[in-house]
Amino acid sequence: xxxxxxxxxxxxxxxxxxxxxxxxxxxxxxxxxxxxxxxxxxxxxxxxxxxxxxxxxxxxxxxxxxxxxxxxxxxxxxxxxxxxxxxxxxxxxxxxxxxxxxxxxxxxxxxxxxxxxxxxxxxxxxxxxxxxxxxxxxxxxxxxxxxxxxxxxxxxxxxxxxxxxxxxxxxxxxxxxxxxxxxxxxxxxxxxxxxxxxxxxxxxxxxxxxxxxxxxxxxxxxxxxxxxxxxxxxxxxxxxxxxxxxxxxxxxxxxxxxxxxxxxxxxxxxxx
Amino acid sequence: xxxxxxxxxxxxxxxxxxxxxxxxxxxxxxxxxxxxxxxxxxxxxxxxxxxxxxxxxxxxxxxxxxxxxxxxxxxxxxxxxxxxxxxxxxxxxxxxxxxxxxxxxxxxxxxxxxxxxxxxxxxxxxxxxxxxxxxxxxxxxxxxxxxxxxxxxxxxxxxxxxxxxxxxxxxxxxxxxxxxxxxxxxxxxxxxxxxxxxxxxxxxxxxxxxxxxxxxxxxxxxxxxxxxxxxxxxxxxxxxxxxxxxxxxxxxxxxxxxxxxxxxxxxxxxxxxxxxxxxxxxxxxxxxxxxxxxxxxxxxxxxxxxxxxxxxxxxxxxxxxxxxxxxxxxxxxxxxxxxxxxxxxxxxxxxxxxxxxxxxxxxxxxxxxxxxxxxxxxxxxxxxxxxxxxxxxxxxxxxxxxxxxxxxxxxxxxxxxxxxxxxxxxx
Numbered sequence: 001x002x003x004x005x006x007x008x009x010x011x012x013x014x015x016x017x018x019x020x021x022x023x024x025x026x027x028x029x030x031x032x033x034x035x036x037x038x039x040x041x042x043x044x045x046x047x048x049x050x051x052x053x054x055x056x057x058x059x060x061x062x063x064x065x066x067x068x069x070x071x072x073x074x075x076x077x078x079x080x081x082x083x084x085x086x087x088x089x090x091x092x093x094x095x096x097x098x099x100x101x102x103x104x105x106x107x108x109x110x111x112x113x114x115x116x117x118x119x120x121x122x123x124x125x126x127x128x129x130x131x132x133x134x135x136x137x138x139x140x141x142x143x144x145x146x147x148x149x150x151x152x153x154x155x156x157x158x159x160x161x162x163x164x165x166x167x168x169x170x171x172x173x174x175x176x177x178x179x180x181x182x183x184x185x186x187x188x189x190x191x192x193x194x195x196x197x198x199x200x201x202x203x204x205x206x207x208x209x210x211x212x213x214x215x216x217x218x219x220x221x222x223x224x225x226x227x228x229x230x231x232x233x234x235x236x237x238x239x240x241x242x243x244x245x246x247x248x249x250x251x252x253x254x255x256x257x258x259x260x261x262x263x264x265x266x267x268x269x270x271x272x
Numbered sequence: 273x274x275x276x277x278x279x280x281x282x283x284x285x286x287x288x289x290x291x292x293x294x295x296x297x298x299x300x301x302x303x304x305x306x307x308x309x310x311x312x313x314x315x316x317x318x319x320x321x322x323x324x325x326x327x328x329x330x331x332x333x334x335x336x337x338x339x340x341x342x343x344x345x346x347x348x349x350x351x352x353x354x355x356x357x358x359x360x361x362x363x364x365x366x367x368x369x370x371x372x373x374x375x376x377x378x379x380x381x382x383x384x385x386x387x388x389x390x391x392x393x394x395x396x397x398x399x400x401x402x403x404x405x406x407x408x409x410x411x412x413x414x415x416x417x418x419x420x421x422x423x424x425x426x427x428x429x430x431x432x433x434x435x436x437x438x439x440x441x442x443x444x445x446x447x448x449x450x451x452x453x454x455x456x457x458x459x460x461x462x463x464x465x466x467x468x469x470x471x472x473x474x475x476x477x478x479x480x481x482x483x484x485x486x487x488x489x490x491x492x493x494x495x496x497x498x499x500x501x502x503x504x505x506x507x508x509x510x511x512x513x514x515x516x517x518x519x520x521x522x523x524x525x526x527x528x529x530x531x532x533x534x535x536x537x538x539x540x541x542x543x544x545x546x547x548x549x550x551x552x553x554x555x556x557x558x559x560x561x562x563x564x565x566x567x568x569x570x571x572x573x574x575x576x577x578x579x580x581x582x583x584x585x586x587x588x589x590x591x592x593x594x595x596x597x598x599x600x601x602x603x604x605x606x607x608x609x610x611x612x613x614x615x616x617x618x619x620x621x622x623x624x625x626x627x628x629x630x631x632x633x634x635x636x637x638x639x640x641x642x643x644x645x646x647x648x649x650x651x652x653x654x655x656x657x658x659x660x661x662x663x664x665x666x667x668x669x670x671x672x673x674x675x676x677x678x679x680x681x682x683x684x685x686x687x688x689x690x691x692x693x694x695x696x697x698x699x
Contacts, residue, residue, distance in 0.1 A: 074573045077421060078421075078425070081449070147420070147567060147568055147569075148413075148414060148563055148564070148567055149563060150561060150562070150563040151563075177581065178581070180580070181577050181580035181581040182577055184576070184580045185573050185574075185576035185577040185580055186573070188568045188571075188576050189568065189569070189573040189576060190568075191568035191569070192420050192421045192567070192568035192569020192570065193421060193569065195419060195420060195421065195568060195569050196419050196421050196422070196569070199419055199420070200413070200414070200417045200419075
């Protein structure tokens with residue numbers, strides 16, 4: 001394990017954790033002060049948004065990047081065959097960082113991964129927060145196919161207000177043509193890398209494993225989420241023994257970006 | 273030059289406003305748009321045209337694979353090729369049987385692909401030429417549920433398995449990343465030694481080109497995006513790669529598919545074919561949206577950066593859905609005119625781009641079968657003889673053609689299957 005930097009400023013530091021017999025180096029972004037908290041990002045890759053910056057005021061936030069989504073190391077994704085590999089790699093990395101009995105937050109794709117980890121290693125996490133997680137499938141209310149969506153469709157799937165500030169910020173691209181192309185390529189590549197664990201149907205058996213989660217769990221859902229309808233919140237609640245649901249009005253699939261204050265309020269309330 | 277007749281199985285009776293309401297692939301509603309008798313006829317017409325081409329003296333007949341699409345109802349080209357293989361055998365026609373082919377990034381049953389193709393070689397008495405596209409995103413990923421990031425890896429593994437299954441003298445077990453088989457022992461094996469010629473279809477990705485050159489496979493490129501726009505880029509990229517890798521410039525390495533229509537005069541050709549060309553490009557290729565042609569994970573990140581910086585390899589794809597006949601001719605998506613016009617155009621770019629195998633798409637879109645047969649006949653009589661001689665002045669052996677049809681076995685691949693197989697198995 002190499003520690004390159006751990007700052008408490010808005011720009012997170014990073015720790016590089018070697019896993020998988022040296023085949024996968026997980027980059028973990030670290031920021032803040034206070035007790036540790038683990039955050040797992042969505043399908044598009046890690047975005048250090050105001051939600052994380054605010055959490056870092058009270059916690060030391062550890063945010064691992066899914067293999068393949070770290071800039072400069074795209075082919076790490078090929079080392080992973082499926083959910084089980086990913087769960088083992090994350091467990092190994094968190095163990096190497098000395099993180100146990102810590103709160104775990106996951107958003108969308110990261111929510112699925114968080115639920116998988118908490119089901120596989122129930123003792124590792126003190127609390128679990130799932131923000132609009134993927135991982136389950138209902139035939140009568142299928143999860144939207146975000147990987148095969150045209151860009152405008154994808155924006156409409158992610159945001160209650162596709163022309164709002166949150167959407168604009170997430171999709172902002174650099175002016176420089178070279179950087180712009182690289183940013184676009186990375187965005188597409190990240191969706192492809194994470195799709196390995198959740199496409200074409202984002203159900204790789206999590207419904208059979210969720211009963212193993214023992215951590216008290218908060219399930220947060222954007223009331224206007226069209227990517228995964230909010231009725232999935234009840235599906236998760238039903239399967240996790242000690243769990244409750246918080247619905248965030250005025251938000252689509254990414255409540256932490258569209259309704260940051262309200263999302264922070266319910267998450268903080270649950271964690272403290 | 274070898275001349276292949278290239279066939280798809282389009283539904284030929286889509287409504288005039290189709291492209292305003294529908295995509296050509298995956299989501300196209302079947303029942304409101306089709307009539308059973310016309311679907312039936314589509315297959316009879318296509319097979320009839322294939323046989324008409326074989327009787328007209330084409331060097332091979334070729335069919336592609338596309339599932340769940342209105343523009344090509346051929347989810348497995350081997351079915352049509354089996355019919356053609358037997359019929360040509362019965363009639364004594366020395367025609368190559370060229371499925372162009374089975375998509376190996378898509379296939380979840382690679383051993384079945386190996387078996388089917390071995391059957392085709394056996395039925396045709398050694399006339400098989402095997403095409404292996406990596407697979408279009410909508411077909412491999414959406415139609416067959418393959419994770420896009422795995423398409424290329426599956427292609428690599430499946431190709432190694434097919435080649436080994438064809439050539440192995442001993443039974444073997446296969447322990448791949450995606451497939452495990454306890455015992456592989458094909459009945460039949462292909463007749464051709466060491467194995468039938470192999471072509472890989474690409475859209476311009478330099479990695480695919482280098483792979484073909486290193487392994488000694490032929491490379492196929494399709495000209496629907498307009499070779500007058502894309503040709504200079506794509507073909508030069510291939511021959512640059514050949515030089516870089518120290519490979520010869522044997523034009524038979526290169527196959528090219530071109531949409532072509534011929535009539536007595538240029539004016540008559542336009543009058544006869546313009547509506548069918550517009551039908552094809554607007555309702556077929558032009559109506560496949562970009563998010564179906566490319567899915568995240570399917571294109572390497574370096575390739576993505578290249579495409580975002582410079583989308584030139586897509587030619588006129590963006591405006592195809594509204595393309596006029598003049599646009600299509602201008603871009604080279606279709607070559608249309610009198611025999612002399614068509615001859616000159618094809619001869620010119622074949623020499624320029626070093627194309628040794630031309631795949632002539634002579635039926636497309638709504639073109640009725642009578643007109644398609646006229647097109648095939650006129651092309652065979654008045655264009656093909658001149659094209660045959662394009663490389664006659666140079667003494668290149670054709671290593672990518674069945675020996676029974678004049679090919680020369682070889683060449684030795686730089687990397688043997690074992691080297692590559694190691695990469696396939698590496699975790």
